[in-house]
Amino acid sequence: MDDTDRQLISLLRDNARISVVELARKLRVARATVQNRMGRLEREGIIVGYTVRLRPDSEQHGIRAMMSIAIDGYHGEAVLRLLRGHPAVVALHTTNGRWDLMAELRADTLESFDALLNSIRAIEGIANTETSILLSTHKL
Template structure:
């Protein structure tokens, strides 16, 4: 990754609906250069999508929580399949330390969160869970500082 890749990613992140031609104009490089860079960044998995970012709170799910799950030995694949069927599960990570999986979930209210937790843990492969409700998100998911650093190296 170089400085031009970093500038291209930043431009696309700031203006996701911008076209290749406008990118080339703003970056002052040929359209073919922009297209080739985009193709390479996608092929390498650096750029994984161009879809809209949706705020769960804006569509009626203002409560976010993280659940740490302990699972029975050998049940990982079944638990992952179970969690993939729960719409309120936004992310699932396998982890080290206390617990085996970390799940980000959303709910319509604190009362609804209990329903979601019951659905998440209502599976024989899950032995124990611990849930933490998010109060504030002062540093939301971000990638551009990391892109800037990688492009500068």
């Protein structure tokens, strides 16, 4: 990837629906160049899809949180597999340092959020967790 590819990806991250003509104008390259680069980035698996971003307050789930998770020993793959299948876990990130994983959680009510926390903490291989409720979002 070169600087033009990185600029192209940046523009697409900002607005994945931007037209190829507009991308070419902003990058100061030919439309065919943009199409060829996008095709190559898709074939190489660098761009794996295009998505929609919603305002956080537009979603039904009223409670959003980040859970830091420490995993015992060699249970990482099993824990990841269980969390990937959990409908209230919307994103998982491996990390370095004290915590092994960060999980983004969503729930409709405090009662369902409490049950969610308890169900995750009961997963074999999870040693410790710390959860922070997200109050507001300033940048997506």
